[in-house]
Structure formats: structure tokens, C-alpha cells
Amino acid sequence: MPHINLPEGLPGITSGFAFRPETAKPMRELAHLLLHGPNTLSPAERELIATYVSSQNDCYFCQTSHGAAAAAHLGTNSGIVEQVKHDFLQAQISDKLKALLAIAGQVQQGGKQVTAEAVEAARELGATDLEIHDTVLIAAAFSMYNRYVDGLATWQPQDSSMYASMGEHLAVYGYLTPSVTPSVTPKIGN
């Protein structure tokens, strides 16, 4: 049961967003810019970074919904999502993305864990300053989203078809609007 009286029938972060629309707005805009906006990193690459960090933070809702968004972008290569979560160094991804995932993993542990060597390795593989910046901020932002979702003990159904449909929606439309319709009519408690 959630720690506070969240609207019923909405999974994960969507219940926090419905409870407090004022804070939902910039949180949605940030995710949209980082994961869906124009970028030299593809949406699939950025969703993989978000999925990996959420997996390291053990947030079921976030790793599953962003894993589904990454899978929707990857199409027939969707098996890469599980490879990245379990051992990204062996995954069928570019060396540059591996170097960025190493930085993201350091940020997940704490900002000071990022080493100049990790940044240099990414740069040697072609990562730009903007790509390194966005990797750091995606990993930092998911250190927020994951804590928000689990810190309120939100409802996180184990329903693979729901996440698959969310992932398709997120991959096409991004994050500015809700990606799920409530399974019951949402009502705000007192």
C-alpha cells in the first residue's frame, strides 16, 4: 500500500504525478527533453541509460517502463535491453554507449564517483561534451525518479502487457502527457 493516499488505479510515477500536478509538469518536461528531445544520442540509447540506472536502483516500475520504451525503439533488437541490464559490457551496443553506461553507473553510486578516466574513455570513443553532460543528468534524474516512485511505495503492478503498451506510447509521444489510462476511475483522497 502506498505511504500516502495516492489516486487509485494509476501505476508508479503516474500516481505521484496525479497527486501533485504542479511538480509533475517540470518532471515530465525534464524527462521529455532528456529522453525524447532532439539529441545526437538516439532515443533508444538514452532509454537504455535510464533503464540501466533504474535497474541499479532496483526500481521495478521505472526499469520495466523505460525498458519497454527502449524495446519499442529497438524493434527486432529488443533483446539488447536485458543484455544491458545484466552485463552491458557484453551487450550488442557501441563501445561509446558502453563508456557512457559506465559513467551513468558511477553517477548512480554518487556524483563524486565519476572519474576523469571514465570521462576520457568516453571522449576517446567519440562522446561529445553534450553527450557526457546528458548522460550524467539522465543518471542523476533517474536517481530522483526512482526514489520518488519507491519512496512513496507506489503501486507497481507486474503486468507485462501494461508496460509494453506504455513503452509503445512513450516511444512515440514522449513524456509530456500521461502514457497510461487508469484501470479504475482515479479519485484523489483527502
Add this chain to the structure above:
Amino acid sequence: MAHIQLPEGLHGIRSAMAFRPETAKPLNELVEILLHGPNSLTPGERELIATYVSSENDCYYCQTIHGAIAAASLNDNEALVKKVKYDFQSAEISDKLKALLVIAGKVQKGGKHVTSEDVARARESGATDLEIHDTVLIAAAFCMYNRYVDGLATTQPRDEAMYRERGKRVARDGYVSVSKEYLPAEVAR
């Protein structure tokens, strides 16, 4: 030296925000609502939560600037800010704020660390669902801001007078307004 080429003459999160003004906008709007907007928790209480989490994350820039904003919101009581950072249980703050700081400290470790007992204790001390929500989100958001500031290895001058002066202005005018100092005009509306 910062890990990437950030604008010179700016420090901490300002240098990162000026590097990428598009993401600066929602980052500033979120902190404005959480710490400066209308709330049943005072700005001083919310800044203390932000300062405590930044201190637990060992982020010098964030704990110093938010500590300064907290002090400016609390009749310049810098001693109280220090006390909250190092031992909030014996600080002269309300039992409700202590219970909320316990929750914030759990969120800092990880979302799953928050227990229903922690939440029940805050509620018994008078905390509302919205106050508990905002405490969780402030703590979560500072796990982002702290990682952003340290993850890029931004410069963080050891200059308490600078933070004190800036803290007074942010406490008075808010985050979005002050961001006009370092963001392009079209972003800092």
C-alpha cells in the same frame, strides 16, 4: 577541473545550467515549486530538508548554498542550520520536522528504505500527505541535483560570504527569478 568544458566564471549548478539551458528550465521550475512556492511547510523547513540531504550526499556546493538560503529564511540562524546537518535530533526544530528529516534521510539512501513506521510517526506529529509527498520529492530531487553538480566535477569555491549573499537573494526572489543572472534571456523568463 570540470569533466566537460563548462562556461567560465560560473560555479556549481549554475555552470551546468548555463551549459544546457533547455534542461535548466524544468530543473529551476521544480526547485522553485518545492522550496519557494506556497506550502504548509515554511521555506526555512524545506531548505533545511534540502540542506540535510545535500550534506548526506557530501555535495559542498548544494549544502552550502541551500544552508545559506535556509539561514536567510530563519532569521540568519546559521547555528541551527549546522545543527540540523550534523545532529538534527537534538536541534531546536519541531518534532514534525524531525520526523520528516528521518524520511528524507531514508530517501537519500534509497526509495525502498522509507518504512510505514517512519511515515506513521510523521503523521502522528501532524504531517499531512502533501507534506510527506513533498519531503520525499525534495529528498529525491536533491539526490539528482547533488549528483549533477558533483558528477560533472563543477567548480565549487570555498567562499562562505558568496554563498551567504546569494542565499539572501534566492530566499527573497526565488530560483527562477535569480536564474536570469546566468541563463540566456529567452530561457529565464
